[in-house]
Amino acid sequence: MKNNTLLKAAAFTAAILSANVQAETKTLTLMLDWFVNPNHGPIIIAKERGYFAEQGINVVIQEPSDPSMPPKLVAANKIDLAITYQPNLTIDVAAGLPLIRSATLIATPLNTLMVLDNNKINDMSDFKGKKIGIAIAGNEEATIGTMLKTGGVNYDDVQIINVGWALSSSLASGKVDAIWGGLRNFEIHQLELEGFKAKAFFPEEHGVPAYDELIFVANANTYDKTAIQAFNKALEKATIYIVNHPQASWKEFVAYAPDTLNNELNKRAWNDTLTRFALRPSAVDLKRYDDYAAFMYSQKIIKTLPKAQDYVPTL
Numbered sequence: 001m002k003n004n005t006l007l008k009a010a011a012f013t014a015a016i017l018s019a020n021v022q023a024e025t026k027t028l029t030l031m032l033d034w035f036v037n038p039n040h041g042p043i044i045i046a047k048e049r050g051y052f053a054e055q056g057i058n059v060v061i062q063e064p065s066d067p068s069m070p071p072k073l074v075a076a077n078k079i080d081l082a083i084t085y086q087p088n089l090t091i092d093v094a095a096g097l098p099l100i101r102s103a104t105l106i107a108t109p110l111n112t113l114m115v116l117d118n119n120k121i122n123d124m125s126d127f128k129g130k131k132i133g134i135a136i137a138g139n140e141e142a143t144i145g146t147m148l149k150t151g152g153v154n155y156d157d158v159q160i161i162n163v164g165w166a167l168s169s170s171l172a173s174g175k176v177d178a179i180w181g182g183l184r185n186f187e188i189h190q191l192e193l194e195g196f197k198a199k200a201f202f203p204e205e206h207g208v209p210a211y212d213e214l215i216f217v218a219n220a221n222t223y224d225k226t227a228i229q230a231f232n233k234a235l236e237k238a239t240i241y242i243v244n245h246p247q248a249s250w251k252e253f254v255a256y257a258p259d260t261l262n263n264e265l266n267k268r269a270w271n272d273t274l275t276r277f278a279l280r281p282s283a284v285d286l287k288r289y290d291d292y293a294a295f296m297y298s299q300k301i302i303k304t305l306p307k308a309q310d311y312v313p314t315l
Contacts, residue, residue: 024056025053025056025057025058026056026057026058026224026226026227026230027057027058027059027060028057028058028059028060028080028081028224028227028231029059029060029062029079029080029081030043030059030060030061030062030079030080030081030082030083030216031062031063031064031069031070031073031074031079031081031082031083032061032062032063032064032070032082032083033064033067033070033082033083033084033085033214034063034064034067035063035260036061036063036256036257036260036261037186037261037266037269038185038253038266038269038270038273039105039106039110039185039214039269039273040083040105041238041242041249041253041270041273041277042105042235042238042239042242042277042281043059043061043105043235043238044061044252044253044256045238045241045242045249045252045253046059046234046235046237046238047059047061047256048252048253048255048256049238049241049252051233051234051235051237051238052230052231052234054234055230055231055233055234056230057227057230057231057234059231062079070082070083070084071084071088071089071092071097071099071217072097074099074217074218074219075092075097075098075099075219077219077222080218080219080223080224080227081102081216081217081218081228081231082216082217083105083214083215083216083217084214084215084217085211085212085213085214085215086101086211086212086213086215086289086292087139087211087292087296087301089101089215089217089311090289090292090293090296090302090306091139091296091301091302093306093310093311094293094296094302094303094304094305094306095302098219098220098221099217099218099219099220099311100217100218100219100220100223100311100312100313101215101216101217101284101289101311101312102215102216102217102218102223102228102231102232102315103215103216103228103231103232103235103278103281103282103315104212104214104215104216104278104281104283104284105213105214105215105216105235105277105278105281106212106213106214106273106276106277106278107212107213107276107277107278107279108204108210108212108213108276109202109203109204109208109210109211109213110183110184110185110213110214110276111143111180111181111182111183111184111203111213112180112182112183112184112187112200112201112202112203113132113144113147113178113179113180113200113201113203113206114171114178114179114180114182114187114188114198114199114200114201115171115177115178115198115199115200115201116171116172116191116196116197116198116199117197117198117199118197120177121177121178123151124147124148124150124151124152124153124201124206125151125152125153126151127148127151127153127157127158127177127178128153128157128158129157129158130158130159130177130178131158131159131160131161131175131176131177131178132144132158132159132160132161132176132177132178132179132180133161133162133163133167133170133171133175133176133178133179133180134160134161134162134163134179134180134181135162135163135164135165135167135181136162136181139296139299139301140160140180141155141299142295142296142299142300142301143180143203143208144158144160144180145299146203146206146207146208146295146299147201147203147206147207147208149207150206150207151206161175161176163175163176163179167179167181167182167187168182168187168190168191168194171191171196171198172191172194172196182198182200184200184202184272185269185272185273185276186265186269188200189265189268189269189272190265193264193265208295209288209291209292209295210288210292211288211292212278212288213276216231216281220311225315228315229282229315232281232282232315235281236279236280236281236282239277239278239279239281240279242274242277243274243277243279246270246271246274250267250270253270254266282315284312286308286309286312287308289308289312290307290308293305293306293308
């Protein structure tokens with residue numbers, strides 16, 4: 001009888017503890033910038049290895065149907081976190097959207113001006129008279145124009161062609177001489193797998209300030225600081241695990257969605273992205289943000305100049 005009473009008491013205590021743990025778990029909705037790919041490695045590893053759960057949070061990962069929508073949904077309080085780009089955040093904040101940067105995912109630029117490695121374009125001066133394909137019309141004049149100037153070429157000296165999402169195929173077919181928007185960890189490999197050797201010109205090496213490619217944003221008015229700190233801790237632990245165990249983490253990453261992730265392109269991209277993950281997701285250089293904002297302001301991309309201290313809080 002005594003043993004039965006002790007067992008019942010232990011079961012009751014366990015049930016109470018379990019209920020408390022569940023009650024303390026905070027759910028965060030996270031919308032990616034695109035479908036799951038190697039750029040999102042730390043997020044997937046943190047979820048699959050239980051690092052989010054260790055921090056008392058449940059992260060619900062969503063993929064957008066429209067890549068331009070995630071920050072807007074955060075601003076509208078429809079989701080908790082979204083992945084976007086540092087330049088886009090500055091544009092959104094300058095436009096009045098209530099957003100803050102909460103962490104960094106990819107700490108270096110990935111965007112490039114890419115050409116086929118066929119000895120026709122070897123430096124920026126060779127772009128004069130060439131056709132450049134872009135995916136979405138927007139602020140390409142500021143970035144491409146700045147890069148071209150380092151080779152003595154004016155923006156009006158090139159022809160910009162909107163090729164939609166067919167960047168790689170447009171370059172491979174000769175429809176355009178270069179593409180803007182090809183990522184250095186993806187498109188080069190995609191072209192190589194299709195039998196084309198490509199090379200890239202990096203914006204940060206041709207007059208454009210360096211920036212964080214992928215960051216997380218939250219609502220400036222309603223963000224949960226404690227939950228974000230927990231998210232960032234889990235993300236940091238996952239990133240360290242990836243760096244320490246690149247091959248093991250690759251296998252765990254593709255296990256998340258093997259049908260779409262386990263392929264040669266993603267494997268190559270994974271290896272190229274390892275050194276670009278932010279080892280300290282919470283850490284930030286305010287001057288880096290202010291410098292890029294000043295560049296955007298000078299190029300008339302934004303009409304007001306926001307200060308990093310106002311939208312990049314210490315977390």
